[in-house]
Amino acid sequence: MKNERYEAGLKQLRALDAAAADGVLSSLETIAPEMARFIVEFAYGDVYARPGLDLKSRQIATVAALVALGNAAPRLQFHMGAALNVGCSPRELIEVIYVVTVFAGFPAGLNGIRVAEEVFRERNISVSWDRDEPARGDRHERGLKALAEISRVSGQDVVESLSDIAPDMGDFIVDFSYGDVLSRRGLDLKSKEIAVISACVARGTMTPQLRVHIRAALNVGCTQEEITETIMQMAVYSGFPSALNGLFAAREVFEAPSPD
Incomplete structure (x- = not known):
């Protein structure tokens, strides 16, 4: 039976991709009609319809989570199109896929690129690239600058904590994670941190890194509400336990004095 939650959810879902959405729902009617209702009422009526995070940011969060999880290519294809x-x-x-590669690994990133390639091919889309981007100055200096801007003291503490056991890993973080990836143009810093938070929550194994990047999200202009909404949305894609763990980590960060 349709109700206000269903109608609100269906409106949100069709705003993403009406034809694809109707196809997904109709495919469930003969085998699991209640799943179709759960998707519409909960995922879109209860979660996506909430204020506090714009629809574009919600899609960045979803794409990042699905790339990080690496186990739902059809859903990733839908959400990339959306x-x-x-x-x-x-x-x-x-750029979202590049960011997630840092936190979920190259296999996950490569799988995400393959799905994007299929979506772009279907829509006859080509991507325009700045071929001079990789040569923008010294990568270590670029990484240090990005680290200072994004993660500040929290990020520097992580790098310094590796000095006695794996100093080269600290260099990898500065040079690759920040110098090669997070400093890239093409995606604003708020969106990058929403992607990082989503990937960390979805994977469920990166609570220390999640805390660092919740602070980083605050540093680059995300509000506590935007961060909370991003984490709550992960209940849809990686389950309630991962979202709850993410919310507990966020509360610790929000209540702690700023380390800067």
């Missing part, structure tokens, strides 16, 4: 429909550019989607 992201394009609500204002994400093709390059922004690729």
Whole structure:
């Protein structure tokens, strides 16, 4: 039976991709009609329809989580297409995948690129790249600058904590994570941190890194509400336990004195 939650959820879902959404729902009617109702009422009526995070940011969060999880290519394909429909550019989607690669690994990133390639091919989309981007000055200096801007003291503490056991790993963090990836143009810093938070929550194994990047999200302009909404949305994609763990980590950060 349709109700206000269902109607609100269906409106949100169809705003992403009406034809694909109707196809997903109709495919469930003969085998699991209640699953179709759960998707519409909970995922979109209860979660996506909430204020506090714009639809484009919600799609960035979802794409990041699904790339990080690496186990739901059809859903990732739907949400990449939906992201394009609500204002994400093709390059922004690729940049989200680059960011997630730092936190979920190259296999997850490569799988995400393959799905993006299929979505772009279906829509006859090509991505425009700045070929001079990789050569923007010394990567270590670029990484240090990005680390200071994004993660500040929390990030520097992580790098320094490795000095007695794996100093090269500290260099990898500065040079690759920040110098090669997080400093890239093409995706704003708030969106990058929403992607990082989503990936960390979805994977469920990175609470210390999640705390660092919740602080980083605050540093680059995310509000506590935006961070909380991002984490709550992960209940849909990686389950309630991972979202609850993420919320507990966020509360610790919000209540702690700033380390800067």
